[in-house]
Amino acid sequence: xxxxxxxxxxxxxxxxxxxxxxxxxxxxxxxxxxxxxxxxxxxxxxxxxxxxxxxxxxxxxxxxxxxxxxxxxxxxxxxxxxxxxxxxxxxxxxxxxxxxxxxxxxxxxxxxxxxxxxxxxxxxxxxxxxxxxxxxxxxxxxxxxxxxxxxxxxxxxxxxxxxxxxxxxxxxxxxxxxxxxxxxxxxxxxxxxxxxxxxxxxxxxxxxxxxxxxxxxxxxxxxxxxxxxxxxxxxxxxxxxxxxxxxxxxxxxxxxxxxxxxxxxxxxxxxxxxxxxxxxxxxxxxxxxxxxxxxxxxxxxxxxxxxxxx
Amino acid sequence: xxxxxxxxxxxxxxxxxxxxxxxxxxxxxxxxxxxxxxxxxxxxxxxxxxxxxxxxxxxxxxxxxxxxxxxxxxxxxxxxxxxxxxxxxxxxxxxxxxxxxxxxxxxxxxxxxxxxxxxxxxxxxxxxxxxxxxxxxxxxxxxxxxxxxxxxxxxxxxxxxxxxxxxxxxxxxxxxxxxxxxxxxxxxxxxxxxxxxxxxxxxxxxxxxxxxxxxxxxxxxxxxxxxxxxxxxxxxxxxxxxxxxxxxxxxxxxxxxxxxxxxxxxxxxxxxxxxxxxxxxxxx
Numbered sequence: 001x002x003x004x005x006x007x008x009x010x011x012x013x014x015x016x017x018x019x020x021x022x023x024x025x026x027x028x029x030x031x032x033x034x035x036x037x038x039x040x041x042x043x044x045x046x047x048x049x050x051x052x053x054x055x056x057x058x059x060x061x062x063x064x065x066x067x068x069x070x071x072x073x074x075x076x077x078x079x080x081x082x083x084x085x086x087x088x089x090x091x092x093x094x095x096x097x098x099x100x101x102x103x104x105x106x107x108x109x110x111x112x113x114x115x116x117x118x119x120x121x122x123x124x125x126x127x128x129x130x131x132x133x134x135x136x137x138x139x140x141x142x143x144x145x146x147x148x149x150x151x152x153x154x155x156x157x158x159x160x161x162x163x164x165x166x167x168x169x170x171x172x173x174x175x176x177x178x179x180x181x182x183x184x185x186x187x188x189x190x191x192x193x194x195x196x197x198x199x200x201x202x203x204x205x206x207x208x209x210x211x212x213x214x215x216x217x218x219x220x221x222x223x224x225x226x227x228x229x230x231x232x233x234x235x236x237x238x239x240x241x242x243x244x245x246x247x248x249x250x251x252x253x254x255x256x257x258x259x260x261x262x263x264x265x266x267x268x269x270x271x272x273x274x275x276x277x278x279x280x281x282x283x284x285x286x287x288x289x290x291x292x293x294x295x296x297x298x299x300x301x302x303x304x305x306x307x308x309x310x
Numbered sequence: 311x312x313x314x315x316x317x318x319x320x321x322x323x324x325x326x327x328x329x330x331x332x333x334x335x336x337x338x339x340x341x342x343x344x345x346x347x348x349x350x351x352x353x354x355x356x357x358x359x360x361x362x363x364x365x366x367x368x369x370x371x372x373x374x375x376x377x378x379x380x381x382x383x384x385x386x387x388x389x390x391x392x393x394x395x396x397x398x399x400x401x402x403x404x405x406x407x408x409x410x411x412x413x414x415x416x417x418x419x420x421x422x423x424x425x426x427x428x429x430x431x432x433x434x435x436x437x438x439x440x441x442x443x444x445x446x447x448x449x450x451x452x453x454x455x456x457x458x459x460x461x462x463x464x465x466x467x468x469x470x471x472x473x474x475x476x477x478x479x480x481x482x483x484x485x486x487x488x489x490x491x492x493x494x495x496x497x498x499x500x501x502x503x504x505x506x507x508x509x510x511x512x513x514x515x516x517x518x519x520x521x522x523x524x525x526x527x528x529x530x531x532x533x534x535x536x537x538x539x540x541x542x543x544x545x546x547x548x549x550x551x552x553x554x555x556x557x558x559x560x561x562x563x564x565x566x567x568x569x570x571x572x573x574x575x576x577x578x579x580x581x582x583x584x585x586x587x588x589x590x591x592x593x594x
């Protein structure tokens with residue numbers, strides 16, 4: 001009886017202590033993340049004057065978002081983000097798998113290569129963007145090297161050319177984050193039992209066959225993590241564009257993304273006069289929020305179903 | 311099948327591995343060459359950068375560093391970044407460890423719901439809330455303030471930190487806190503003197519990834535900081551790049567200064583960072 005009394009008083013103390021312990025983290029998190037996010041979604045249904053909510057507007061912000069003049073910006077940015085995502089999937093998460101596999105086959109040097117490959121990922125995108133902007137500038141070292149090798153003539157203007165600028169930014173992003181897939185794939189490969197590869201080798205499977213028929217199906221959780229992360233990161237892309245091409249996504253919006261467009265609408269750099277359009281910005285935010293949450297959920301489910309259990 | 315295997319055997323195994331090594335060495339060069347150019351250009355004048363692209367500088371002059379530190383006032387930004395990063399790391403660790411302790415070790419009946427609420431924040435696109443966040447910060451008087459940045463960064467990093475701490479604390483034996491409770495230790499002491507020292511790897515993962523994310527961030531200073539006195543390093547750099555466009559030596563030197571703390575940390579903690587990323591992928 002005394003024991004029972006003791007446990008129930010312990011339970012009550014624990015409930016009280018738990019609330020006190022959780023409160024600081026919950027307060028900071030709720031005030032600076034959950035509350036502004038909820039208010040942004042709610043505010044997208046209102047008409048705004050400057051930073052003041054005026055009256056309920058239903059879906060009118062959304063209908064303005066998809067038509068001229070905003071529509072051109074929106075679809076342009078959406079296309080650039082989508083191209084960016086597929087570029088990252090092929091050139092970063094695809095080539096990264098090759099690098100990880102090569103490191104997995106070698107018993108020496110893996111730690112060294114992993115550390116070198118990952119290093120750009122700990123640098124600020126501002127540093128990475130500024131560095132590559134200097135290297136790729138007309139008169140920069142890349143122009144000098146290409147001219148010297150006879151691969152190119154004259155002034156290099158890849159960042160100023162609307163056909164090549166987006167591709168260059170994607171390449172810089174690949175350079176920046178290549179270490180991430182390499183680390184995640186190698187961690188995944190090391191969890192696969194060595195016996196499986198031994199057995200395949202005895203059956204005469206070559207390296208390429210082992211990678212695609214045995215390792216890849218077992219790497220589905222790693223691929224799922226990478227796809228989801230790449231999706232979230234590319235659809236939040238802002239820093240590299242801002243530093244290398246400016247907030248307008250130069251030249252002539254060729255590198256504009258959803259978040260740079262959002263930033264211009266919200267903080268006043270869109271259009272000739274540069275006034276803010278908060279209603280439109282919040283509607284864009286809500287659309288982007290839906291794209292991100294639905295996309296993420298679908299991807300998690302897709303890869304969950306394809307996870308092979310051994 | 312055996313016919314296919316023959317060509318593999320006729321090569322010596324070392325020679326067969328040559329293409330693979332070449333690929334790995336090529337990417338290593340692609341990573342290191344731009345960083346090498348960055349470092350040697352810091353010591354060159356702008357004219358020398360154009361004349362002598364890849365070579366070592368004629369003299370190891372620290373002129374560019376001195377100018378970046380004084381004329382561009384990078385020293386000031388550097389201190390701001392240190393304060394914001396240090397503050398956010400400490401606040402995130404303390405409040406997240408406090409929240410994760412009862413959520414992972416008490417039987418409350420609402421652990422799962424609360425944990426889910428925190429975890430949902432790992433994926434939330436917080437940049438989209440920046441308009442409302444701006445309004446909130448203005449009301450609270452936290453614009454142009456390092457405290458404001460510390461609070462926002464902590465709020466963003468808390469979900470990841472709670473997730474890591476809860477995972478590490480959950481697997482500790484329950485005898486640990488029960489024995490301490492028998493001895494009359496309070497819950498605060500149990501957490502900070504018994505549980506937290508047992509989950510040191512979690513503390514270092516949270517500290518490393520919070521520090522990297524906060525030190526490098528550029529978006530929130532861009533929208534919350536207008537006064538030069540409170541600018542952090544990435545924000546200042548983004549201004550320099552436009553302002554001193556033609557003074558390449560100065561820009562390279564300021565880039566080198568701003569990446570120095572991260573470079574030092576990376577050299578010391580490369581193994582923990584590799585393992586942390588491989589295990590959780592919890593970057594960005």
